[in-house]
Amino acid sequence: MNTKQKRGSFLSIPKGDLVLRSLSFFYIGLLIILPLLAITTESFKGGFANLLKQISLPQALFSLKLTFLLAVIMLVINIITGTATAWVLVRYRFPFKKVMDALIDIPFAIPTVVTGMMLVVLYGPKSVVGSFLDAHGIEVIYNKPGIILALAFVTFPFVVRSVQPVLMEMDKDMEEAAQTLGASRFTIFSRVILPTLLPAILTGAALSFSRALGEFGSIVIVAGNIPFKTQVSSVYIYGEIESANMQSALGTAVVLLTCSLLILILLNYIQRWSNKYEA
C-alpha cells in the first residue's frame, strides 16, 4: 500500500474492504433506508394536514390511545416484575431455578400466534380458569385483559434479560463498602444498586415498550379485531390495508414508526449515558 497516499483517501482502502463496505451499504440501503424513505414519502404525499386528518379518524384515534395506554401499563408492570425476576435469579437459590431461567426466553422462541392460541386455551370461556373468571364478569379473551396477558407474555423477557447480566457482573465491593459506611439494606439497594441498574432497566423498558406498541400476532388471536374495544393500532393498520384504505393505514403507521425511531434514539442515549460511568 502506498504510504504517500492521504489517510482515508479512497484509493488507500484495500479493494476487499471496499467490496464489503459497498455490500453493507447496499444491503442496509435496500432493506432499511429505502423502505423508510418510501413510506415517509408516500404518507406525506397528500400533505401534512391530510396526515393529521387520517390520524384523527375516530377509529384510528381510539386504536392509538388504546395501544399507548396498554404499552405504558406494560412498561410499569415489566419494570417491577422484570427487575424482581432478575434479582431473584441472580441473588437467590431455589428449586427449579435453572428451569425457570431457561424458560424466560420462551417468548423469544415461540411464534406470536402460538402465544395467542395458548392464552385462548387457558383463559378462554371454555377453560377452567376462563369460565371461573367469566362467572365473575371478567372477560379475558376478546377483551382488554386478554391483550394485557398477551403483552405481558411477549414483553416479559426484555427487562429481565437486560438487567440480569448487569446484576451478575456487579461487584459486591460497592455493596460491602456501603455496609462499612453504615448503610441499611434499603439504602444500599436504593442508592447503590438501583442507580447502577438503571441504564439496564431503562433499556429493557424501552425495548418492551416498543414491542408492546407493535405487537400483532398474539393480540389478533386473543383479542380479535373489535373496533373501539380491542383494536390496537397494529390490528387497525392491518384492517385498513386489507380494505385497501392505504391513506388511513399510512397515517397510523407513521405515528408508530416515529415512536419506533424515537425509541431507537433513546436507546442510543441510554447507552452513551451509562458508558460515562463505566469507562
Added chain:
Amino acid sequence: MRLKQTFSSGELTSLYYKHKWISRETMGRWLLVGAVLLWFSLLVLFPLWGIVEETVKKGVTIFISNINTPSSLHAFWLTLVITLFAVVLNTILGTILAVVFARQTFKGKLFMESLIDLPFAVSPVVAGLMFIILFGPNGWIGSWFNAMNIKIIYALPGMMIATLFVTLPFVVREILPVLREFGREQEEAAATLGASRWNTFWRVTLPSIKWGLAYGITLTIARSIGEFGAVLVVSGSIINKTQTATLRIHDQFTDFNYTGAFSAALVLAILSFIILNFIQYLYQKKEVI
C-alpha cells in the same frame, strides 16, 4: 469451642448461611421468590401446558390427519424455505456487516449501526406496509419488476424480503460486540505470519465468534419461523400459495377450525422448545470468554 451466635431479627449477613433461625429477612426473600414464581407460572407455565392438553385431548390421530393435508404440508414447506433463505442470507450479510462495522472506519458509521436495530423497534405490520409501498406494483422498485411481470408482493419474493428484514439484526448484534472487543491483535498476528485476508478470516476470526454466530443463527431461525405480521400483510395469505405455517394457524383459527389451528400450533410449539434448548445451550457457550 463453638461460638454461639445470636442475631437480632433485622441483621443481615450475606455470607453466613449456617444459621437455623429464620430471620425476617429470609422470610421476605421467600415471599419475593414465591411471587415471582407465581407470576411466571401464570404467564408461561400454565399456557404452555394448556396447549399440549388441548391438542392431545382430541387424540393423536386427529392431530396427524390435520397436519397431513396438502395445504398444511405446503404451509410448513413454505416456512422452511423462507427460513432457510433468511438464515443463509442474513448469516453471510450479517457477518459482513459486523466485520465492516468492527474493523473499518468511515463517515456515518454510527448512524448506520443504529439503523440495524430498526427491525426490532418497528411493528411487523408497519414493516409489511413499508414493503408493500416499496415493492408493490406501483412502488419505486416494484414498478420495475411489474413491468417485467414479476410479482413481489403477494408472492414468495415479497415474503422472503419481509422475513429478511425482521431477522436482519440478530446475527450482526451477536457478533459485532465480540469482534469489536477481541480479535484485532490475532488478525494482525496472522497477517505478520503471511496469511491472506480470506485465510485470516476463515481460520482466525470465524472460530473466535463461532458460538456467538451459532446463537445469532438460532435466534434468526426462531424469529423467521414465528414471523407473522409482516408476512401476513405482504403475502395476502393465499392458501397453498403464500401461506406459511403461522399464517395457516391464523387462517384456521379465524375459520373456526380450532383443531386444525391447534395442531399446527403444537408443531410450532414443539419446534420452539427444541430451538429454545439450543438458545440456552449456545448462550452458555458464548458467554464463556
Added chain:
Amino acid sequence: MSGIRVEQVSKNFKDFTAVDDVGFEVKEGELAALLGPSGSGKSTILRIIAGLEKPDRGQIYLTGQDVTTQSARKRNIGFVFQHYALFKHMTAEKNIAFGLEVKKKSKKEIKKKVAELIDLVKLNGYNHHYPTQLSGGQRQRVALARALAPEPRVLLLDEPFGSLDAKVRKNLAQWIRDLHKRIHVTGIFVTHDQDEAMEIADKIILINRGRVEQIGTPQEIYESPHSKFVASFVGNVNVIDSFIEQDSIFINGAAGSIPYHASEGDEESGNAVLLVRPEEVSISRQNCKKGSIEGVITGLYYRGSYYEIHLDVGDNRIKSIVNKDEYLRLQWQEGERVYAYFKYYKVFDASGGFHKVHAMLKQYGYIE
C-alpha cells in the same frame, strides 16, 4: 484497653482452613501491617475484623468492645477496598459524603466535613469528578476520604497499593504514613509487599497459611526472624544447606568452616540451614581469618546504587551486595576464586524450624 484486639480467631471455608487460631493486638494510634504471601488468609482476617465475614471461633475487640457478633454496618470502621469500590455513579464529593448522609448529619456539617477531607487528601478541584474521570491514585484517595468521613474508630485497608504502579505506590505509601501521623487513627493494612510493610508500618504481623508467624517492629522482623519463612519473606536472604559438627558449620562442597556456638538445648551436630543476608556477605581475596569459605565469582551485576555479586560456594549459589566504592576499588572479576565471610548469620535446624534459633552476633569485620 483500646485499639484492635484479635483473639483466637479461626475460619474455615468448606474444608479449607483460611484462618487458624490467629491472635494479635494493635494499640490505639498504631498502624500495623498484615503481611504475608497470597492466599495466606490476611485479607480474610481483615474482613473478619471489619465484620464482612464471621469467624467460626474467636473474638474481635474494637476499642475494648466485643464486636464479634456485630454486623459491619454497626462497627463504625473505615474500610478501603483493594479496587476502591467507589460508587461509580456518584461524584468524588458524593462518595465521601455517603457515610455522613447515612448518619443523617446536617447538610451544613456534611459540606464542611467533605471540604475538609478533600483538602486533606489533596483532591481540591476534583470534587465533581466521577470515578472514571480520576486516575488510580486519585481514586485511592477518594476511597480513603470516604472511609475517614464518618470518623471511624479504626481504619482497615485491603491491599491499598495493589492496583497502582510502582512510582504512584511509593508516593501514596509515604503519604498514608504522613496522614496517619496526623490523624492518629488505629489502622491495619493488608499487603503482600514486604517493602511497603517495612516502610510504613509501626508493627508487622506476618501471616502464613492462616497462622501468625511473627509479630514485631520492622526492625525486629528483619534483624531477628524467628523462622526460615520470616527470614526469607522479609528482605532478601541467602539460604545455604550446611551441616554442623561440634563447633563448626560446614558447607557442602566448599572448603572452610564457620564457627558455631551451641547454646543450651541446641543441637550439637546434624544438618542445618544457614541464613545470611546479601549485605552481610563480605568478599576478600585473602584467607586470613577463621571463618572464611572458599568460593568462585560467577556473576557481577550493576544495580544502580550498588553491585550484586553472585558466588558459587560449594553446592550453593549465594548473592552478595557491595557498594560502588568498594567494587571499583577491588575490581572483582568473573571466575575469580575468593573467600566469603559472613558478618552476621543465623543457623536453623534443617526444617528451618522455629525453636532451634541460634544467632551469631557480628564478630567478624572484613579484611582487605
